[in-house]
Amino acid sequence: MEKVYSRTTGIREDMVNGFCPGCMHSTIIKLIGEVLDEMDIMDKAVGVLGIGCCGLHMEYMTYDNTTAPHGRACAVATGIKRANPDSLVYTYQGDGDFASIGLGESVSAANRGENITVIFVNNGIYGMTGGQMAPTTLFGMKASTAPKGRIAEEHGYPMHMCEILNQLTAPAYLERTSCNTPANVMKTKKAIRKAFENQLNGKGFSMVEIISNCPTNWGVEPLDSLTFIEEKMLPEYPLGVIRDK
Amino acid sequence: MARVFMKGCEAIAEAAVRAGCRFFAGYPITPQNEIPEYFARRMPEVGGIFVQGESEVASINMVYGAGSTGTRSMTSSSSCGISLKSEGISYCASARIPMVFANISRGGPGVGSIHPAQQDYLQATKASGNGGFEMLVFAPSTVQEAIDMTYNAFEYAQRDRNPVLILCDGVIGTMMEPVKLPEMKTDEEVAAFKEGNKEWACIGHGKDVKRSWIEPGHWRGQEDANIEAAAMYETWDKDVQVEEYLVEDAQIVIAAYGISARVAKSAIDILRKEGIKVGLIRPITVHPFPYHSFEKLDYSRVKAILDVEMSIPAQLIYDVKLGVNNRCPIETCLRSGGQIMSRDAVLDAVRKLNEK
Numbered sequence: 001m002e003k004v005y006s007r008t009t010g011i012r013e014d015m016v017n018g019f020c021p022g023c024m025h026s027t028i029i030k031l032i033g034e035v036l037d038e039m040d041i042m043d044k045a046v047g048v049l050g051i052g053c054c055g056l057h058m059e060y061m062t063y064d065n066t067t068a069p070h071g072r073a074c075a076v077a078t079g080i081k082r083a084n085p086d087s088l089v090y091t092y093q094g095d096g097d098f099a100s101i102g103l104g105e106s107v108s109a110a111n112r113g114e115n116i117t118v119i120f121v122n123n124g125i126y127g128m129t130g131g132q133m134a135p136t137t138l139f140g141m142k143a144s145t146a147p148k149g150r151i152a153e154e155h156g157y158p159m160h161m162c163e164i165l166n167q168l169t170a171p172a173y174l175e176r177t178s179c180n181t182p183a184n185v186m187k188t189k190k191a192i193r194k195a196f197e198n199q200l201n202g203k204g205f206s207m208v209e210i211i212s213n214c215p216t217n218w219g220v221e222p223l224d225s226l227t228f229i230e231e232k233m234l235p236e237y238p239l240g241v242i243r244d245k
Numbered sequence: 246m247a248r249v250f251m252k253g254c255e256a257i258a259e260a261a262v263r264a265g266c267r268f269f270a271g272y273p274i275t276p277q278n279e280i281p282e283y284f285a286r287r288m289p290e291v292g293g294i295f296v297q298g299e300s301e302v303a304s305i306n307m308v309y310g311a312g313s314t315g316t317r318s319m320t321s322s323s324s325c326g327i328s329l330k331s332e333g334i335s336y337c338a339s340a341r342i343p344m345v346f347a348n349i350s351r352g353g354p355g356v357g358s359i360h361p362a363q364q365d366y367l368q369a370t371k372a373s374g375n376g377g378f379e380m381l382v383f384a385p386s387t388v389q390e391a392i393d394m395t396y397n398a399f400e401y402a403q404r405d406r407n408p409v410l411i412l413c414d415g416v417i418g419t420m421m422e423p424v425k426l427p428e429m430k431t432d433e434e435v436a437a438f439k440e441g442n443k444e445w446a447c448i449g450h451g452k453d454v455k456r457s458w459i460e461p462g463h464w465r466g467q468e469d470a471n472i473e474a475a476a477m478y479e480t481w482d483k484d485v486q487v488e489e490y491l492v493e494d495a496q497i498v499i500a501a502y503g504i505s506a507r508v509a510k511s512a513i514d515i516l517r518k519e520g521i522k523v524g525l526i527r528p529i530t531v532h533p534f535p536y537h538s539f540e541k542l543d544y545s546r547v548k549a550i551l552d553v554e555m556s557i558p559a560q561l562i563y564d565v566k567l568g569v570n571n572r573c574p575i576e577t578c579l580r581s582g583g584q585i586m587s588r589d590a591v592l593d594a595v596r597k598l599n600e601k
Contacts, residue, residue, distance in 0.1 A: 043451025048310070058458070064447045066313055066340070066459035069332050072306040075298065079310025080447060082294045083268045083318070087449045105306070108299035 008033030010042060015060045019053070022222020024179045024212040028121060029057050031179075031189045032090075035196060036063070044088040048077045050097035053127040071102025074109035077116045088199060090117040095136040096126045099159050103135075106161070113170030113204035117195040120161060123212040124233065131217030135159040138236055143217075162209050162242040172198050173206035174243040180211070180229040184239070203245075211237050248425055253388045253418040254279035254321075256426075257347055257411065258287065260395040261319050265430040265438050266345070267293035268318040270307035272300055274326040275359040276415040277349035281321070292432070301326040305333030305346075312342040313459050315442025317399050317435070321347040323415070324365055325356055327373070334408055335374030336461040339470070343402035343442075345395065347411040349418035352583045360583025361415030363503060366560035369412045370532040377471075379478045382410045382532040383486075386507040388422040390529075396427045401484070403438065405477055406445075412531060414555065416504040416585060487535035488527040491517065495524030496546060497598050500539070500565045500575075501553040502528045505586045509553045512591035521599050528564075539568025549598050550575045553591055557581035 007013070010033025019025045036042045045063045049055040051070035058065055064087075068076040073091035081089040091098075098106050098120045109116065125143060126132040133143035133150060136158050140149040150158075162174045173195055177188040188210055195206035211233050213225035220228060251259070258280050261269070269288065271281035281297060288295040294311070298304030304320050311318040322330055327348045337344055350365045352358035369382050381401050385391035391413055398409040430438075439446075447457045463470040490510055492498060501509045506527040516523045526538045539550075550569055552562040557579045565575060578594035580586050 044449040045451075046447050046449055058460075059464075064450050064457040066310075066447050067461050068309075069306060069336050069461070072302065072309075072333070075303040075306035076310035076313075078296065078303075079268065079270065079307035079312070079318070080314055081310075082296060082307075083311035083316040084314040084446075084448045087314075104299055105303050108303065 008037050010036050010062055011060050012062055017060055018056060020216045022213065022215045022225060025053060025057065025121065027179045027185060028119065028188070028210055028212070029060070031185070031192055032119065035189060035193045039193065039196060041088050041196070041200070044086065046080055046087045046089045048073045048080065048089065048091045050091065050093035052094045052097055052129070054092050054094045054097060054121065056128070071097050071100070072105055073097065073102065074105040074114070074116070074118065078109055078114050081114065081116050088196060090119055090196070092119045093121065094127065095122045095124065095134045099135045099161050107165065107168070110165045110171050110205045110207070111168050113172070115199055115202055115204050117199050118207040119192065120207055120209045121212045122161070122209055122237065123214040125214050125217050127214050127217055138232055158236055160237065162207070165207065166242050171205045171207065171243055172203040172245055175241045176209040176211065176237060176239050178211040178229060178234065178239060180226045211239070248423040250421055250423050251388065252279055252421045253391050253413065254349060255283045256388050256392045256424055257321070257395045257413070258283035259426060260392040261345065261399070262287055262291055262293065263427050263429045264317065264396045264399040265435040266317045266319045266399060267291070267435060268308065268311035268316045269293070269320065270296040270298045270304040270311070271320050271322065272298050272304045272326065274301070274323045276351060276361070276419050277321050277323045277347070280347065280349070301329035302333065305330035308344050308346070309333050309337050309342060312337060312344040313340070313447040315439045315446035315448070317438055319345045321349065323349045324351045324353050327365065327368070331374040335376050335378060337408045338374070338378035338380065339376065340459045340461040341406040342408070342459070343406050345398045345402050345409050345411065347395070347413055349413050349415055351415050352581070358583035361419070361504065361555065361585060362581065362583060363414050363505060363555040364560070364581065365412065366531065366554070366556060367563070369410055370534070370564070373410065378474065379532065380408050380410050381481065381484060381530060382412050384412045384502045384529065384531045385417055386503050386527065388417060388420065389424045391417055392424055392426065407477070412503070414503045481533045484530060485533050485535050486529035487538050488525070488529060489538055490525040490527070492524035492526060492542070494546070495522050496548050497521070497523040497551060497595055498542065498547055499523065499525045499551045499553050499591070499595070500561060501525065502531055502561060505553045505555055508586045508588050509591050512588045512595065515592060516595050521595060523595050534564045536564070536568040539565060540570070544572040547573055549573055549601070551578055551594055551598060552576070553578045553586060555580050555584070555586050
């Protein structure tokens with residue numbers, strides 16, 4: 001019988017992942033592992049994990065990884081990649097990490113065209129710390145630090161990182177995907193693969209922004225979180241390739 | 246080897262290159278700009294990497310990343326810039342990443358002044374970041390010492406897999422002196438350093454071998470990690486370095502480090518000709534501190550300690566007090582805010598003490 005699917009070798013078999021039920025981190029981490037398997041580059045891979053839920057999977061990974069201080073993943077990845085160019089170096093960061101505290105490191109690494117890959121998981125909220133407002137929180141969306149919901153006059157506007165980085169000359173590839181449907185999961189996997197291939201081909205900074213969910217802190221059932229992505233998140237963060245050069 | 250005339254900051258950078266440092270990231274701040282500028286010119290000549298980070302915060306994290314690959318790595322800054330690096334330094338200590346950094350210290354607190362000072366003693370020796378980690382901290386009083394300490398710092402960093410700090414005041418950083426440069430490590434030696442770190446380095450091991458897991462936090466064994474680190478710190482007694490100058494018969498003992506010690510030493514030579522029995526204890530490692538040099542003094546002879554430093558309030562004095570343990574009075578001779586310690590100030594202070 002032909003084997004058409006198997007568990008990625010990038011995740012330990014003796015561990016059960018500890019993400020909340022319905023959380024898309026599990027899916028995204030699996031996709032990264034699958035791409036590394038399929039490209040046969042697990043022995044080159046170095047993951048630089050952000051602080052927050054992003055760092056939760058450090059124990060499940062079977063390949064090299066480190067954890068950066070909050071927001072500094074792109075700087076740490078810069079150091080690793082420059083000092084060891086043969087490694088395949090990617091960061092795995094949430095919206096608080098990449099777009100708030102790490103904005104300087106994120107924009108600067110992109111502007112230098114660092115030959116790294118950023119997997120930016122945007123669920124519009126701080127997960128691990130308990131649902132505080134993020135720079136990507138939608139208008140009207142309630143957060144523990146915006147109990148009446150986000151309003152422009154007080155909190156500013158949701159930040160569109162792909163579009164912000166698209167103002168720069170250096171980035172090679174910027175795509176926004178989601179994991180809310182099987183078709184989008186496959187598109188996300190394809191985008192991750194392309195971003196990794198870009199790095200191996202020396203094309204420079206590539207980022208895949210993945211619109212994700214947080215059933216726990218959104219206060220919705222996992223299935224309803226998919227509807228929320230479709231109806232609320234995607235109109236604000238339209239999917240597609242923003243830059244491919 | 247012939248002597249060359251070099252500025253402290255540039256000499257530190259050259260010493261690092263000769264020790265095999267092949268990654269430097271830094272950010273401009275006076276009075277240490279000559280360090281990143283020198284690396285920017287020098288690194289391409291030796292196949293090394295120089296990155297001007299977008300901030301001190303980014304620079305230390307680049308070094309955290311480069312150090313994680315087993316590459317000899319360095320950063321530098323000055324005072325308030327070091328404060329910005331402190332989170333990353335703590336991460337390096339926690340993850341046991343070898344790296345070297347230099348603080349060419351200036352006035353403080355806050356932005357302070359750009360002029361030389363010794364206002365960072367307690368930060369450097371007691372808490373260069375959160376979490377209670379420790380580092381070897383070397384305090385040069387000449388450009389030659391800054392070179393030798395930087396060169397050796399990479400060996401200590403490698404030995405312990407721990408950050409090492411060169412606590413250098415702005416005087417040593419910006420003055421020029423004739424110096425002898427240490428031997429250049431060969432390309433083969435530099436490659437061997439990195440190869441030797443391969444087992445733990447975060448460079449891509451793959452699924453079939455033990456992965457490298459750089460842990461700045463130890464979720465399942467933080468206490469064990471802290472116990473292991475503390476045990477390593479306990480081995481540092483052997484690394485204590487101190488200069489004792491004319492202490493054997495001294496009735497007044499000056500405690501000073503860095504440029505203040507050098508100024509004090511020149512005052513001692515004058516005071517000795519006046520018949521005043523004065524000596525100097527100069528911590529060369531300010532952490533671990535040479536408490537023993539103060540503990541072993543004959544306090545039936547020593548009538549006072551004079552703490553000389555470019556810091557107001559005094560900071561070195563806390564370690565001196567621990568060594569002296571109330572066995573004689575401790576007076577101070579202090580400057581601050583970018584004012585360099587003068588020999589006349591030391592002369593006056595010792596003469597007054599001698600008259601008491």
